Amino acid sequence: MTVDGILITGFVIIALIYIISKGPTLAYKWNKIQFTTDVSDIINATRDWKKARPNFDGVSLKKICDITDLSDSICGRSGDGKSTNSFGGDWSVSVNSSKGLFDIKATLPNDTDRIADIADTMAPSTRSGCIEADGCSTISTSTSSVTMTF
Template sequence: VAATQSWKKLRPNFDGVTITKVCQDGQLSKNVCGSSNDGVATNPFGGNWTVVVDTASKGLFKITGTLPSDADRVSSLADTMAPTTRSACIEASGCSTLSTTANSITMTY
């Protein structure tokens, strides 16, 4: 989140943001970016990181983490991450700034 906000600099919004651009900006470690600066297979669950602008509001961005090796932990991790999102939700259920699939969590900031 902090690295994406730093990438924004004086830009008016997050339009065009990607994990690659954030990685190239130098704010994230190679542990997150990977050797190709694409966030592929770099998260602790063997999955990918992505960063994109929120299509509903270019002043917001979304971070998605996939969990291909630990899909059974999506619900628990979503509850952990819910308070960090824009809405600071108590839990994932009913949180408008967090969504899940069978193997991913998407958070809006």
């Protein structure tokens, strides 16, 4: 092998090591992008479900999946949103205590240490349009879930 070949091989190996070391971070960022896209799709489908109804009373993800064209990747095979979000958790939709609003809850069993970051990412898109999740009345977290109000 020539010196040029050895140098190129060395650079390729270093680049691969770098990419592999960043794998978990890149996977998390990709999952977060998919998560926000799925929330947007659920919001639109929930509003489609409401149609001329006076409020969101009786809404559920199962009903939304049955009536709208919400993606099978969100609804799942059973149409109940179980184990379909990008973090391996469930989706659910329910009426808020103010029946003119609805809540989307996502469980995140595989990334419980990143719930605060996900909540901060989603806070601006909730009903109140908060800058961050801390102190925001339309987003709440538990040890393994995020609930957003729209």
